[in-house]
Amino acid sequence: MEARSGLRYLGAMSTPPDSQATSQADTPAAAASVPRRLFRRSTSLDHLNSLSRDTAIQALGIVFTEIGDSHLQATMPVDGRTVQPYGLLHGGSSVLLAETLGSSAGNLCVDEDSMCVGLEINANHLRAVRDGTVTGTATALHVGGRTQVWEIRIEDARGRLACISRLTLAVVPRPQM
Secondary structure: OEOOOOOEOOOOOOOOOOOOOOHHHHOHHHHHHOOOOOOOOOOOHHHHHHHOOOOHHHHOOOEEEEEOOOEEEEEEEOOOOOEOOOOOEOHHHHHHHHHHHHHHHHHOOOOOOEEEEEEEEEEEEOOOOOOOEEEEEEEEEEEOOOEEEEEEEEEOOOOOEEEEEEEEEEEEEOOOO
């Protein structure tokens, strides 16, 4: 299916048109070993973090820490800004981290004339976190011309899964300003 952005998504085993894959990548086994660059826009961690100024992202202490070829990662402190009255990481804080990661990653996949907005998010809170820092990692499950689906894994400082979330985004025209 051809996306409005010109990006053709063929599934997890495909490589984008701008990759340097050789003809050996025509088989599924070979394609799995070829790095797949998902993000169309080049950006930096400094740029992503600067966009967070004066937002809920900054208020909760979320910091983007890694941009991979097909994933985006950020950390969030478990402190007075992000816990509930019993001292545990608040589920809403985890969901805000998940939506921040998924939406930001999704917007790196579309052309400048489009943007992604959240349609639905769910989260399963699997482990209580009382202190330290959690790390969220967003990876794409589906990147289409009209919708995207992202999985966001949030882990505690010991690498244990604390929350798993799935975010569905709509790809819409960017408003003219």
